[in-house]
Amino acid sequence: MTRFYLTTAIDYVNSRPHLGTAYEKVCADVIARYKRLRGIDTRFLMGNDEHSQNVYKKAVEEGLDPLAYCDRMEQEFRKTWQRLDVSFDDFIRTTEPRHKTGVTDLARRIHDAGDIYEGVYEGWYCVSCEEFKQDKDLVDGKCPLHPTLSPEWIREKNHFFRLSKYQQPLADHLAAHPEFLQPDIRRNEILRLIEGGLTDISVSRAGQSWGIPLPFDPDSVVYVWFDALINYASAVGLGADQALFERWWPANLHVIGKDITRFHAVIWPAMLMAAKLPLPQTVFGHGFMTMNGQRMSKSLGTVIDPIEAADRFGPAGQDPLRLYLVKEIVFGSDGDFTWERYDDRYNADLANNLGNLVSRVTAMAHRYRSGRVVPTGARSDQLVRVGEQVVNDYQRAMDAFAIHDGAAAAFRLIDATNEFIAATSPWSLAKDPASADRLTQVLFDAAEAIRLAAVLLEPVMPSSCREILRRVGAPESERHFDRDGRWRGEGERVLVQEGPLWPRKEQTTVSDNATQPATVPPATVLPATVPPAAAPSAAAPSAAAPTAPGAADRISIDDFMKVELRTAKVLAAERVPKSKKLLKLQVDVGTEHRTLVAGIADAYEPEALVGRTVVVVFNLKPATLMGIESNGMVLAASPDGGKPTVVGFDSPLPPGTRVR
Numbered sequence: 188m189t190r191f192y193l194t195t196a197i198d199y200v201n202s203r204p205h206l207g208t209a210y211e212k213v214c215a216d217v218i219a220r221y222k223r224l225r226g227i228d229t230r231f232l233m234g235n236d237e238h239s240q241n242v243y244k245k246a247v248e249e250g251l252d253p254l255a256y257c258d259r260m261e262q263e264f265r266k267t268w269q270r271l272d273v274s275f276d277d278f279i280r281t282t283e284p285r286h287k288t289g290v291t292d293l294a295r296r297i298h299d300a301g302d303i304y305e306g307v308y309e310g311w312y313c314v315s316c317e318e319f320k321q322d323k324d325l326v327d328g329k330c331p332l333h334p335t336l337s338p339e340w341i342r343e344k345n346h347f348f349r350l351s352k353y354q355q356p357l358a359d360h361l362a363a364h365p366e367f368l369q370p371d372i373r374r375n376e377i378l379r380l381i382e383g384g385l386t387d388i389s390v391s392r393a394g395q396s397w398g399i400p401l402p403f404d405p406d407s408v409v410y411v412w413f414d415a416l417i418n419y420a421s422a423v424g425l426g427a428d429q430a431l432f433e434r435w436w437p438a439n440l441h442v443i444g445k446d447i448t449r450f451h452a453v454i455w456p457a458m459l460m461a462a463k464l465p466l467p468q469t470v471f472g473h474g475f476m477t478m479n480g481q482r483m484s485k486s487l488g489t490v491i492d493p494i495e496a497a498d499r500f501g502p503a504g505q506d507p508l509r510l511y512l513v514k515e516i517v518f519g520s521d522g523d524f525t526w527e528r529y530d531d532r533y534n535a536d537l538a539n540n541l542g543n544l545v546s547r548v549t550a551m552a553h554r555y556r557s558g559r560v561v562p563t564g565a566r567s568d569q570l571v572r573v574g575e576q577v578v579n580d581y582q583r584a585m586d587a588f589a590i591h592d593g594a595a596a597a598f599r600l601i602d603a604t605n606e607f608i609a610a611t612s613p614w615s616l617a618k619d620p621a622s623a624d625r626l627t628q629v630l631f632d633a634a635e636a637i638r639l640a641a642v643l644l645e646p647v648m649p650s651s652c653r654e655i656l657r658r659v660g661a662p663e664s665e666r667h668f669d670r671d672g673r674w675r676g677e678g679e680r681v682l683v684q685e686g687p688l689w690p691r692k693e694q695t696t697v698s699d700n701a702t703q704p705a706t707v708p709p710a711t712v713l714p715a716t717v718p719p720a721a722a723p724s725a726a727a728p729s730a731a732a733p734t735a736p737g738a739a740d741r742i743s744i745d746d747f748m749k750v751e752l753r754t755a756k757v758l759a760a761e762r763v764p765k766s767k768k769l770l771k772l773q774v775d776v777g778t779e780h781r782t783l784v785a786g787i788a789d790a791y792e793p794e795a796l797v798g799r800t801v802v803v804v805f806n807l808k809p810a811t812l813m814g815i816e817s818n819g820m821v822l823a824a825s826p827d828g829g830k831p832t833v834v835g836f837d838s839p840l841p842p843g844t845r846v847r
């Protein structure tokens with residue numbers, strides 16, 4: 188393959204992009220950047236969908252000419268994509284003349300083929316979806332996506348596309364080309380839909396001015412969905428520039444949300460078949476982003492501004508965001524975003540892991556070798572093998588659009604490099620003059636492993652990886668996978684030692700040197716205001732507190748309910764080395780297993796806790812104690828001068844039971 192043309196869905200401009208919109212663009216951008224890294228001539232298209240009645244209405248509401256409104260929104264979208272480092276090559280707006288040319292051309296081709304005919308449409312129309320709805324699509328007479336609106340009953344002259352004629356050709360195409368629709372779950376849905384029978388669809392709206400007139404009936408405009416799909420072809424010269432069109436069409440990949448799979452895997456290929464144009468190679472329907480498990484919606488307050496998410500980690504904060512979106516969500520499945528988890532992954536993957544590794548290796552290279560390292564002897568075969576395996580895994584994953592696996596593969600090399608440093612302990616080698624060559628080679632190998640990981644991660648975190656490559660002495664401006672995506676055992680590396688790439692995001696941190704029960708780390712053991720009683724209701728803070736707080740200090744039930752208490756079963760327990768107070772626990776909280784640290788070692792032998800049901804604060808931000816990340820806290824009562832007693836129950840309860 189010498190060229191790769193990929194697109195994303197074009198966006199309605201009646202609101203600014205939210206994190207769900209950004210998710211799609213970032214994932215497509217990672218694929219585009221990977222293809223460029225592979226030396227493939229790549230064209231990455233994005234754009235805005237402007238011929239929507241919702242856009243028109245929004246412009247009228249704001250007292251603007253619709254085009255002026257769209258101009259303004261284009262700037263909003265471009266600003267967001269720039270902040271997220273999305274590297275599109277072309278940006279199309281459906282109000283552009285080139286798009287009108289493409290739509291006119293395609294409509295004429297289908298009409299000439301006899302696949303558009305005139306009729307009367309009578310039925311339901313959801314204005315918000317801008318979709319014609321059949322009775323079976325409605326729930327209690329309402330559009331399921333817009334239950335607060337009533338669909339309109341319309342009767343108007345429409346032009347219809349003979350979609351029914353393409354039922355069998357579409358089924359045949361999907362059967363012959365399993366790569367056409369991915370992931371598999373989408374293909375199965377669409378196959379069932381096609382088998383259920385396809386009906387002809389209206390492709391025009393009568394009596395509207397905002398849209399592209401039908402070439403054979405200028406009093407009607409092209410229906411917005413029919414119009415929008417054609418952007419992929421009009422952006423590469425359909426109807427205007429035959430050479431450009433032949434160079435880039437058909438597209439290799441349409442990245443879209445799963446909700447619009449039907450348009451892209453049924454209607455769009457049927458339109459192209461009717462126009463006798465080649466079909467795109469692959470349609471990939473990604474999943475939805477949720478916030479704290481809820482659909483992103485303005486009214487629910489669950490819409491996240493991607494610029495705010497990027498700014499959270501400073502000027503280069505787009506890279507932590509991109510890594511989260513790519514690595515934490517299986518591409519093709521739904522994924523969730525919470526600010527807590529975002530901070531947590533930032534600290535775990537970047538501050539504590541990759542960033543810390545770069546700092547340590549560059550610092551040791553400076554301390555022991557003035558920043559210059561050259562190969563001096565036998566390289567670490569084991570680390571080289573991990574590197575080679577990771578490159579293979581990465582390439583296989585990225586070629587299959589499993590970008591989450593690609594990112595995870597690169598992190599396996601980072602983990603292996605951390606282990607390599609721990610195992611070789613350069614600080615010990617530095618004390619022994621006989622190990623001088625060995626030390627230089629260890630530092631070289633570590634720098635090389637970081638270089639290789641940064642090359643693999645560059646499509647995900649472009650600017651951060653360029654900075655890492657500069658620091659490990661590989662500052663070439665342009666990367667080529669065949670040359671740079673393999674272990675390189677030669678050449679001098681001049682390493683640069685600078686401040687941390689990703690300073691740790693501050694969280695509740697506590698010290699372990701407490702001696703008095705009253706100063707037991709607050710993140711591990713609740714202060715002595717909770718009675719040691721067994722009944723769940725006894726956890727109410729005022730019930731048996733030694734000194735009842737004054738009314739003004741009392742909290743509301745809403746405040747209390749913010750603390751999510753759950754039962755948890757202790758699966759494993761061990762002492763934290765060098766700590767008299769802390770135990771490390773593995774617990775089952777019903778939905779997952781967690782590690783947490785509890786300051787109860789002076790009261791409990793670890794073995795005595797295994798199998799017990801305890802109460803944990805489930806929604807506590809993670810905190811790191813003695814280098815262990817604690818995700819939650821065990822409730823215990825700590826009487827003055829006495830040892831803590833964990834809160835328990837008369838009889839066992841299943842893990843994950845809410846305590847309130």
Ligand SMILES: [Zn+2]
Nearest residue numbers: 313316330333
């Ligand atoms: Zn609707």
